[in-house]
Amino acid sequence: MAAKILVVEDEPAIQELVAFTCSSNGYAVQRADSVRAAQEAIRNELPDLVILDWMLPDRAGIELLRELRATERTRQLPVILLTAKGAEGDRVAGLDAGADDYVVKPFSPRELVARVRAVFRRRAPEHSGETIRYGPLVIDPARHEVRVADRPIKMGMAEFKLLKFLAGHAERVFSRSQLLDNVWGDHVFIEERTVDVHVLRLRKALATAGAQHLIQTVRGLGYRLAATPAE
Ligand code: CA
Numbered sequence: 752m753a754a755k756i757l758v759v760e761d762e763p764a765i766q767e768l769v770a771f772t773c774s775s776n777g778y779a780v781q782r783a784d785s786v787r788a789a790q791e792a793i794r795n796e797l798p799d800l801v802i803l804d805w806m807l808p809d810r811a812g813i814e815l816l817r818e819l820r821a822t823e824r825t826r827q828l829p830v831i832l833l834t835a836k837g838a839e840g841d842r843v844a845g846l847d848a849g850a851d852d853y854v855v856k857p858f859s860p861r862e863l864v865a866r867v868r869a870v871f872r873r874r875a876p877e878h879s880g881e882t883i884r885y886g887p888l889v890i891d892p893a894r895h896e897v898r899v900a901d902r903p904i905k906m907g908m909a910e911f912k913l914l915k916f917l918a919g920h921a922e923r924v925f926s927r928s929q930l931l932d933n934v935w936g937d938h939v940f941i942e943e944r945t946v947d948v949h950v951l952r953l954r955k956a957l958a959t960a961g962a963q964h965l966i967q968t969v970r971g972l973g974y975r976l977a978a979t980p981a982e
Pocket residue numbers: 760761762804805806807
């Protein structure tokens with residue numbers, strides 16, 4: 752499943768360039784031309800990353816950024832600020848407001864994509880498209896392959912996505928509802944115990960290589976992927 756990028760930019764030519772650059776690199780793109788349109792798009796479906804212009808017709812992009820950071824649902828949403836403002840003071844303000852990165856216009860499409868990849872690698876490795884490694888575990892997202900100590904492991908798509916997410920954030924604990932939001936998608940109404948079913952299947956799949964211990968239950972909190980047991 753392609754990572755979703757919301758492009759918030761009011762200048763049609765730049766919006767087109769950014770959207771084209773992202774979609775030709777395999778990302779699913781949604782567009783908004785104002786803060787209000789962006790808020791609506793985010794309300795409808797949480798994207799995986801936002802490319803946010805600073806100067807928008809209704810409000811400043813940085814105000815939307817501050818709102819996103821102040822809201823539980825969007826606090827972790829990766830945001831790249833896009834702007835003509837190159838002054839150091841503005842860069843600092845953008846990063847202080849919680850931007851993950853800052854791209855100054857005019858920019859090259861290759862630079863933008865490199866920055867998108869870098870932000871995904873840092874914030875959401877499961878969307879970077881790159882191989883994820885943790886201990887004996889190797890996940891190749893492009894080929895939908897999982898190996899443990901070089902041994903291929905078969906699993907269903909839901910288990911694959913769950914493993915990819917947990918491995919991308921190894922050693923962090925996620926609640927069932929956080930896993931539902933991140934793996935099955937925001938606004939998808941699935942019962943939380945569905946997560947338990949898929950965790951069970953994932954452990955079974957990993958057990959074929961003796962690696963079921965990688966998926967750990969943290970009592971009262973949720974699940975995590977780790978090589979050493981939770982204390
Ligand atoms: Ca603008």
